[in-house]
Amino acid sequence: MGQQETFATSLPSAVRDGIAASLAAVDAELARRYPGDPGTRQPVHTVYVPADLYTAGTVRDWGDQALAALDEHAPDAAALAAVLGIQDDLAEPVYARMRAKLMREPIEDLRIDFEDGYGPRPDAEEDAAAARVASLVAAAVADGTAPPYLGIRMKCMEAAVRDRGIRTLDIFLTGLMDAGGLPGGLVLTLPKVTYAEQVTAMVRLCEAFERAHGPAAGRIGFEIQIETTQAVLGPDGRATVARMIDAAEGRATGLHYGTFDYSASCGVSAAHQSMDHPVADHAKAVMQVAAAGTGVRLSDGSTNVLPVGSSEQVHEAWRLHHRLVRRSLARAYYQGWDMHPGHLPTRYAAVYGFYREGLPQAAARLAAYIDRAGGAGGAIADEPATAKALSGYLLRGLDCGAVDGAEVERLTGLDRAALNTLSGRAPATN
Structure with a gap:
């Protein structure tokens, strides 16, 4: 072993120590505000069902209706490909996987709606509905028929409906606790948020419930629905949504765009309200x-x-939905809302096509990156951040069933654990 070469420096260690001390607060703030992706599965969609229409059979009913729509309007891969313009080599695998998904897990995320989809009701009626929904959700979780993620959308924090929304949330969460506890896939949605203080109020509600019933502090999170102009841009010209994330104190799990409320608040006429406006x-x-x-x-x-x-008519609606979902995916919006069982075939056709058609290139680039990292060179000079994005892309495809672990490992030489490491995900994901 030869002697290690030394190099002359000019700065004393006190300079480095002083800089470290001066940036300690910044380091802590960066870690708090920007922890990175949680590394768990993200559902490809959220299905909204009015609370009065939700039953123990809702998830299976949606899957059966979606399969019936396929049988009637696109009974085989060639027929669906002709409607949606799916390339020939993808038609069969996309169609087969889509049908299997609709039989196995038609809904990935279900939101039982007590807001616009439910409307104003007598208090006694909504109380009973909230208790019934809690009982049904607890039973579905217990017998394994619940989708991976589910929960409710309460009424908003505006004065006219605030107390009603809080009471519904309380009844629902209390019912879950009485039935055995909060399910792991619980998701709550806070709609029509206009001020960060309304998010803070939701945080205080969650804290109070945790103190009353014993879940670990921070256990209850919630989505913030962005459907008002005030939620995007405040009167001071600042991005209100950034303040809302901060106001959630780590409890915000998602930001959901509300197409029609937001479009209407901007004065867009009904005929032109759309996700691509x-x-x-x-x-x-x-x-x-x-x-x-x-x-x-x-x-x-x-x-x-x-x-x-x-x-x-169905084909025309399918083409529109398929195009909009593909557009969202290309813009890194990996989740969206589905409002009708007939949207499920095109949701999964778009999602599966997106991941399957990109699989060969993503796998080749990731394999080339690994070769370069091991000193083997290669024609593609991707950065670590791109390798993280590539592995995240493959993991999303695995999560939803678009691709299989065996084919990803064959193309990349990486198993799921290695992909998790590259992407920054935790070793175990749901």
């Missing part, structure tokens, strides 16, 4: 930058064009 793109871009690095996930909104009627 310029006002939607602006709001979602602000949301995206505000959430980057915070661990808060993003979800796009929905289309109100339902695939019902004749085959021609």
Whole structure:
């Protein structure tokens, strides 16, 4: 062993120590505000069902209705490919996986709605509905029929409905605790947020419930629904949504764009309210930058064009939904809303097509990156951040069933544990 070469320096250690001390608060603030992605599975969609229509059979009913729509309007891979323009080599695997998904797990995330989809009801009626929903959710979790993620959307924090929303949330959460505890996939949605103080109020509610019932501090998180202009841009010209994430004190799990409320608040006429309108793109871009690095996930909104009627009408609605979902995926919005069972086939067709068509290139780039990291060189000079994104892309495909672990490992030489490490995910994900 030769002697280690030494190099002359000019700065005393006190300089480095002083800089470290001066930046200690910044280091802590960066760690607190920007912890990075939580490293867990993100559902590809959220299905909204009014509370009065939710039953023990809702999830299976949606899957069966989606399969029936396929049988009637696109009974095989070639028929669906002709409607949606799916490339020939992807048609069979996408169709087969989509049908299997609809039989196995038609809904990944279910939100039982006590807000717009439910509307104002007598207090006694909503009380009973909240208790019934809690009982049904607890039973579904216990017997294994619940989707991976589920919960409720309460009424908002505006004065007119605030007490009603708080009471519904209390009844629902109390019912879950009485039935055995909060399920691991519990998700709550706070709608129509306009001020960060309303988010703070939700935090105080969660804290109070945890103190009353014993879940660990911070156990209850919630999504913030972005459907008002005030939630994007405040009167001082600042991005309000960034303040809302901070006000959540680590409890915000997602930002969900509300297509129609937001469009209407911007004065967009009903005929032109859509996920791809310029006002939607602006709001979602602000949301995206505000959430980057915070661990808060993003979800796009929905289309109100339902695939019902004749085959021609269904096909037209399917083409629109498929295009909008693909557009969202390309813009790194990996989740969206589905409002009708007929949207499930095109949700999964778009998602599966997105991951399957990108699999060969993503796998090749990741394999080349690993070769370069091992000193083998290679034609693609991706950075560690890109390798993280590539592995995250493959993991998302694995999570939803678009690709299989065996084919990813064959193409990359990496098993799921290695992908988790590259992406920054925890070793075990749900």
